[in-house]
Amino acid sequence: MNTKEIMQIFEDNAYVRTGGSDQELRCAEYIREKCAQMGLKAQITPFPVDMATIQAAVLTVDGQEIPCKGYLCAGSGEVTAPFYYLRDTSPASLPQCKGKIVMIDGYLGYWKYRDLLENGAVGFVTYDGNINYADEDIDQRELRSYVSKGEKIPGVNINAKFAMELIRKGSKTATISLKQDEYVGESRNVILDMPGETEEYIILTAHYDSTSLSQGAYDNMTGAVGLLGIAESFVGKSHRYGLRFIWCGSEERGLLGAKAYCQDEEALKKVVLNINLDMIGCIMGNFIAVCSTEEALTHYIQYMGLEMGLGIRVSQDVYSSDSTPFADKGVPAVSFARISPPNTGTIHNRYDTMALVSGEQMAADIDFLVAFTQRMANAVCCPVKRVIPDSVKEKLDIYLCRKRDKNG
Numbered sequence: 001m002n003t004k005e006i007m008q009i010f011e012d013n014a015y016v017r018t019g020g021s022d023q024e025l026r027c028a029e030y031i032r033e034k035c036a037q038m039g040l041k042a043q044i045t046p047f048p049v050d051m052a053t054i055q056a057a058v059l060t061v062d063g064q065e066i067p068c069k070g071y072l073c074a075g076s077g078e079v080t081a082p083f084y085y086l087r088d089t090s091p092a093s094l095p096q097c098k099g100k101i102v103m104i105d106g107y108l109g110y111w112k113y114r115d116l117l118e119n120g121a122v123g124f125v126t127y128d129g130n131i132n133y134a135d136e137d138i139d140q141r142e143l144r145s146y147v148s149k150g151e152k153i154p155g156v157n158i159n160a161k162f163a164m165e166l167i168r169k170g171s172k173t174a175t176i177s178l179k180q181d182e183y184v185g186e187s188r189n190v191i192l193d194m195p196g197e198t199e200e201y202i203i204l205t206a207h208y209d210s211t212s213l214s215q216g217a218y219d220n221m222t223g224a225v226g227l228l229g230i231a232e233s234f235v236g237k238s239h240r241y242g243l244r245f246i247w248c249g250s251e252e253r254g255l256l257g258a259k260a261y262c263q264d265e266e267a268l269k270k271v272v273l274n275i276n277l278d279m280i281g282c283i284m285g286n287f288i289a290v291c292s293t294e295e296a297l298t299h300y301i302q303y304m305g306l307e308m309g310l311g312i313r314v315s316q317d318v319y320s321s322d323s324t325p326f327a328d329k330g331v332p333a334v335s336f337a338r339i340s341p342p343n344t345g346t347i348h349n350r351y352d353t354m355a356l357v358s359g360e361q362m363a364a365d366i367d368f369l370v371a372f373t374q375r376m377a378n379a380v381c382c383p384v385k386r387v388i389p390d391s392v393k394e395k396l397d398i399y400l401c402r403k404r405d406k407n408g
């Protein structure tokens, strides 16, 4: 793909495509068609996801209605209670949640939600956006099933500007009214096989869904295009290890596509490596590789970067992306990304558009990724040992909420 063809793909997919939506399906079909144009046959593989349609979501604080979006899959009902802003999770603050509608900073993760439930909160408010942005956008959030575990209290998301105003004014009483239909829908992975000479294979992943306000150009049409570029480089060439490309659905909803795929543990036994792309090709920023496997791979990638003249910051860690369910099932995994400084590119909002991306940087990043994949695919013996060290396992436990991080 040349830079013009690369940028055309961003133009063709400049729309919101949340996991499980018709737009996500439209993008899946687009990717399948792109593969077909290279003479490759990809398949759309559906998997079930929780869905909801909000009928009404109202937040009233001291008689004033605050613009909000209701949390999907957080049940229906109405609750009125004192309003409380939980600034931290210290023993001084947590008990004050009792019987209140509680506003928190940041994402509502598993442990924060447990804190709210255990301390008797009756509703919750989160906020996103930025007080310095011109917009008053509100992201559409959901109460993920692995967070709620069936225990639901109503919640809404608001814009940071209003959140700050509520605290400035010393708000006293809030009412949340939420009404929604919850049901099971469908998201999809797009899977392309390029068999090798052996039974064993490498899985390459990149998600193609976006969050509710975002065209997801940088996060992660860039990675989706990266996989197309890698696939193209193998067309008509034989290679030792097989390659399976998976454009994952519903990553933004909690890595759901990768998790659904990784349920088949028997099939994963033949997988020697997972190479994941999540956010590459941005105009500004540095290239990173995060290895969820033995330390040796970090050195290998570092050396390759030096050899090819590409600066790479390599770490042994867990990356918040589709590589993680693979690593968790024992498959050595590496995620590649180019990380934009936040003042030149942010994600999960309306500002993540193709304006953040350059065809030239995409081509340069893909060149490196092709070289790395070619080496792994043609290795006489895949050099990455099938090992997940204890230090990485510990990080997986924390990331996947089986264990609580000391810091919260």
Ligand SMILES: [Zn+2]
Pocket (backbone or CB within 6 Å): 207, 219, 220, 251, 278, 279, 321
């Ligand atoms: Zn992403």
